[in-house]
Amino acid sequence: MNLDDRSNKILEELISNPSITSKDMEKKYDLTRRQLGYSFDKINDWLISKNLPAIERTRQGHFIIDQSLFTKLNMDHTVESADMDILSEKQRVYMIVMMLLSNDELSLNHFTSELDVSKNTVLSDLKRAQDYVGEYDLTIRYSRKLGYVIEGKEFLIRKLLIHVTYKFLEMNNGASRLRNLAAIHENEIIELNKRIAKVENKLNLKFTDEKIDTMPYTLTLVLRRIKKGQKVSSFYIKYEELSDTKEYLATEEILYDIEDIPMEERLFITLHLLTTNVHWSGYLTEQTIPNLMQALDDMLRLFEKRACIFLQDKEQLLNKLLLHVNPAYYRIKYQLTEINHVQDSVSKEFMALHHLVQKSTKPLEELIGMKIPESETTYLTMLIGGWLTRQGDSIQEKVKAIVVCPKGVSVSRLMFSELRELFPEFVFLDSLSVREFQGYTLDYDIVFSPTFLETDKKLFMANSFLEREEKHRLRKQVMMELHGYIPFDINVEDLISIVKNHASVNDEQELSKELLRYINRDDTAAVKTKQVRNPIINLSDLITPETITLKQSVPSWEAAIQTASKPLIENGYIEQEYVNAMVNHYDKDPYIVIGPNIAIPHAAPDEGVNEVSMSLLVLAEGVNYTEDYSINLVIVIAAVDKKQHLKALMQLMKLAGSEEDRNAVIQAGSVDEIWNIIKSYSKE
Template identity: 40%
Template sequence: KGMVDYIIDNKMQILPYILEAVFRRMKKGQTITTSFLIDYNELSDTREYGAAEILIEEEPNMPEAERMYITLQLLTSNVLPKQYLKSEETHKLRLALEQVLSEFEKKACIQLVDRESLLEKLFAHIKPAYYRIKYHLTTDYSILDKIDQEFQAVHYIVKESLVPLERFIGSKVPENESIFITLFIGGHLIESTEKLQTRLKAVVVCPNGLSISRLMEKTLRSLFPEIFFYQAMSIREFEQTKAGYDIVFSAVPLSTDKKFFLINQLMDGKERLELRRRVMRSVYLVDEVNISVDQLMKTISKFADIKDAARLEKVLADYLMPVPEETTSTHSTKSSLSDLLEETRITRKKSVADWHEAIHHAALPLFSAGVVEQQYVDEMKRQYPAPIMNIILRNTIAIPHAETEKGVNSLGMSLLYLEEGLPVEGGKNLHFIVVIAAVDKNAHFTALLQLMELSENKRALKKLADAGSTKEMHQIIKNFTDLETKKTM
């Protein structure tokens, strides 16, 4: 707080000298010729505009660039109370800051104490910062060129939480301004004794696209509520990150001096149980009670006739270590599998020459509908020269996909069924290929979970294989997703 006051007070003290220097420079005939790319009248309903007009009323012939410069000097100084911000913008700015704090709470897994007080402090600061950021005015906070190690994790989360403010302002928040916001929030956390460092922090590294990385992150968050997780990263992002972390979960081997756990991208219930035990034993030196699904199955078989052992084993494993509740919520408005796999996006073929041809035919409905560009299809072929096991759900359904920025225009899925199949590792044949086009990390998540359920349901897969038309296949998928939805009610 003292640092913030120092900077504001310092700005107010030097402002008169800045204005005097401007007038002296102009008297010597030296005026600004550079355009600020701002309409002077755009600022006409601000209090600072009126103040600037008073200051220059004896200079009727002052160039517009000079008038703009003086107005911006006032706008970027905390000279006038915050209530003089443009009236129609005040509510929107406050709402954006509330959303920033909500994002911070969600990402940091905490609830801010005395949140309203923090909001007021941020609101008072952001008023002059709003114009600095919006009009790309440089501000030299030389004393803020480095942030304490104590606030490194806070700063990382703050920067990830600034999207609502950046959307409102229409510009990226510069590093020095984000550091200033971190000081406000970090100071508030210290005052309210909410220190992030009391929890271990972990990163999740996934070499694949949004779909798999989102699933990994959600699964791990649910599995380890006592650990703070950063958003899932690519290998490149992991190598460049400056975030402080204690544990690394990755689908591929990595070089790190932190606790490292190599995991399956698509863990079933038994694998989740085993990972939980490994982490608790290695990180917390705690041996949790070992509840074995195999032992439960043996015990149940002694007293009952099991009609579907594989299904019962899966249900028990999922019960003991369920997937995240929020991802299976029936209140979700996200698209289901049957919503995305429309009849027109399902294709049946007898065979294809190779894997790349399979990707081409699987993606064709999305490309034809304008959901993806050719670049996206080419990128999938580049990333997956062969049908590797990392993108095959339960050895039955391949889900090739790439990054959103590689040519995704809207959310979509398409399915290709190959009657003769395509050879993959282990001497098996792959019959189902689903191309996923994701626009963000959430919209397709319900459909992806339902696709995972479908991948291990042999009865439903056989019905799809035996179907006589794409219309019948879509109805089978709809019946399946409706049934899965009822199970979660």
């Protein structure tokens, strides 16, 4: 992100004159309290994006500035001259696009005259402009009759118009340039500003300053296109969802004296209001969009788990997120989000945080029904990153780990889950195949893998399935390697002293007993307790003689899945829907092959699973799975959650790793022979 001119000047003033007060700043730069507050928030967002400490403002209007900012900003931060009139390459592209959006019958001469550059430069810029509008699925076309025009769906042209207007007004003297370029009278802007101010009062909110600056120009250009007959299609906009909103009534306030505005266009302007960022809102509640607050809360819980961080004052953060995500909901749903690349918006230090936020947005995606775009995830990252900075936490300070497993997605996820439980203080970024690892771009500290990998980071070899003793050994090895100590010798008195420094202790003796019980707990007792709550299911409990099928051959992979699933359908464990899902998804999950001649097709629990179950199809003649594998053993796995089937899956993996027993199953002459081998792997 970049700072606008006003925020730039304020930041420069703070660095050169840190003793200045808010009132002095307002007077010096002719700002309202709200304008200064908005610029101050923007400055802090920019500082956080550069991994720099935010500036604090006291209630008395003074500023607290970290000493490191004076050195860092004097070295790196330069303010563009307000008098600089030379346009950059990008700015010339914005000029060309704006000319195309607001004028007719444009020739090459119009561009050379307006931009004051040669024809060759304009032709090069037109190619860049084509690339730019191409991101919106639009094209620039030239004809002798019409000159240069932008062609494509009007809804997408409006999306481009909104974005390029914002970019245009970021330029030096952008507002006056835009008025001259599009022949917009200042009175038009003044009148629309008055109407927007009434809208703010009607909706009991305050739009952000940049949106207040942009909105009258956007609306002016949109209304012009409507008058020219360039109208949006009703296909994109749901009348029922928008017509009952307060924003629809506010649209009537803006258009009360403008005739011949079709219903679709009124809905589009309503949508523009709904998607506009707000700085403050007095009526925004979780009822505005049902279940939005719950989705945000679920997202933060996922983030806390992935990032190994506890978020303080979560209610305040949720309200701040609600303020941003409410308009983002409509932007995402109606595909009005900005097109940008996260690499341009998030600093290298924030890439890991961005990745963890991105992996936590599933509750929002399920609510909206669409994937969250990069630009919106970037804003979420900035908000959450700022909150972490405020509470003194940093992802950068934590050990970041990845898991690389060549044995397929199911095994890889299981290994990832076990290691995350074994090292709760580490941030586990991803579970990867070897090929994915070779092209991995995020910064990490350590790698866990069952196979040797070429890496300059610390590599810890670990089996795909860890027994209890292996877990103890691995934890000791990793902690000794990273920190030079084994973190098992814990002094209870030291712990109590630390607790007393930060909290009141009502009963020190009872606390000491509880801590001792926890530190010296019997792991085997914990396992027994867990067994009572959720009994461990062995491989022989799921693959039984009734769920084993022997056949000479099948004609296709689809037929193999259908045949293997038959016993589970007959017993009511799964529905046909689950079988269809396995057939449809097989090419999307090439890692279901877990060993030579053996594969474990499966789908999601919500795609037709009634009860945790497994079945085994043994084929004397292998069936082709893609071009790479011939499969003799097909084990259908139907899971109801992420835990119940894990013990059986671990036992199955051990069987898959034994060439002798694997071949014995393939060559078995009866179900009983196979059943005996299955039972041998099911002993505790």
